[in-house]
């Protein structure tokens with residue numbers, strides 16, 4: 001039974017969701033790094049929010065870990081590269097807090113427009129400063145949304161409901177989608193020139209870092225108000241402070257900061273600035289949504305191989321997972337077959353998908369072919385890091401799909417080019433779910449792969465099969481299945497036989513010494 005550790009504060013619902021699906025779960029929030037390191041080796045899954053720092057060091061101790069689930073969006077607390085290297089899938093819950101965060105942005109916009117936090121503090125002090133807090137109406141004002149993804153779109157919708165005009169800048173926003181959303185798509189200078197309020201909803205990338213700075217503020221309307229519920233690095237805080245002090249910017253409302261936790265900040269203390277401590281996602285509903293979502297995603301992955309919202313792996317949907325399952329086995333066998341025969345550096349791998357399989361999501365299959373191909377050469381490779389490992393080793397990986405059927409309804413062919421030769425193995429599914437090898441080096445054969453196989457290439461000469469059978473029999477090796485193929489009578493021949501026990505090196509040497517044998521190899525699956 002897979003075992004999961006929840007190491008941050010989570011809604012109770014998550015624990016129940018794991019248990020309901022038959023997953024053992026321990027809830028240990030607030031452990032120190034050393035305490036976590038001491039126990040992490042016992043878990044298949046780790047569920048976190050932003051509190052647990054999942055460093056390369058911690059991952060090194062997580063020898064059994066297969067998946068990290070982040071309840072929320074940001075994975076700044078997780079060393080994604082180290083997780084990928086180690087083959088650990090990292091998932092987040094990108095939609096669970098969108099509405100909640102959008103509502104926070106709207107709340108901050110109201111707070112700015114009516115100076116509610118300052119008015120609240122003053123009233124509590126008994127000052128009754130009615131004339132001090134003159135606000136502005138939102139109706140008829142223009143809201144500029146930068147980033148119209150999950151959260152930006154909800155903010156736009158709510159702002160339209162408040163009778164605001166909404167303009168948006170997002171390089172990936174189409175005119176059509178903008179029209180559907182009843183907003184106007186504009187370029188960034190136009191947004192700056194027209195917006196009375198600007199709300200930020202982009203990820204922090206090299207393109208968006210310091211998006212709000214002295215230069216961009218200069219393009220804005222005098223008296224503009226800025227809201228940031230996205231990421232602190234989007235705003236150059238020193239530049240914003242200067243613009244507020246000069247009066248160019250009337251106010252700013254911030255939920256996120258360049259450095260968090262933000263216990264000090266150059267914007268703190270300015271009465272035009274409204275601050276919250278990264279509360280965007282902090283509603284009971286969002287926390288529950290995210291906790292449930294992460295528990296479901298992690299369970300699906302640990303129990304059925306379904307991959308949703310992974311940041312370092314191709315998705316496998318619930319619909320695709322059962323269709324892909326028999327192909328995953330076939331892909332693993334073909335990759336492993338080629339890998340066990342490969343003795344030189346691999347230069348290229350080409351994976352051809354023909355017929356039915358070509359219509360499926362082939363990316364996970366390619367990852368499995370690579371994993372099983374490389375595994376005989378390295379222990380640390382798995383489905384998550386295999387494409388990366390292949391790339392790092394300079395292996396050129398290509399995929400070809402052709403939905404037209406050939407001799408088989410569905411066919412997967414793996415072609416591996418090394419410094420010395422090109423090796424090719426193809427397979428299909430019999431009866432829709434039983435993997436069979438159907439060609440090796442282009443020579444037709446029909447073989448089911450069992451745990452212990454003997455693979456022989458030889459010249460097609462009379463008496464060879466008898467000699468091999470006698471040798472194995474004399475050494476007490478029981479033959480379970482026997483499959484033959486040849487290019488032409490008297491030409492190159494191949495033999496794949498399943499035996500009931502692993503072949504010793506001594507027996508293999510005897511097989512190699514038989515007349516007409518070119519190559520003999522024990523393969524294990």
Ligand SMILES: NC(=O)c1ccc[n+]([C@@H]2O[C@H](COP(=O)([O-])OP(=O)(O)OC[C@H]3O[C@@H](n4cnc5c(N)ncnc54)[C@H](O)[C@@H]3O)[C@@H](O)[C@H]2O)c1
Nearest residue numbers: 101147148149150151170172201202203207229230280281
């Ligand atoms: N304050 C919080 O607690 C909280 C909670 C959730 C999300 N967030 C943050 O909010 C932000 C938005 O989250 P989301 O779920 O809407 O993400 P999303 O991926 O759905 O949307 C982001 C949008 O930004 C756009 N974008 C990317 N680069 C851009 C650029 N250079 N200029 C303009 N637009 C650009 C993308 O095309 C996309 O449409 C993220 O930074 C996220 O981390 C904060």
Ligand SMILES: O=C(O)CC[C@@H](O)C(=O)O
Nearest residue numbers: 049050072073074097281
């Ligand atoms: O409160 C949190 O965990 C962070 C919320 C948000 O920034 C996220 O990344 O999902």
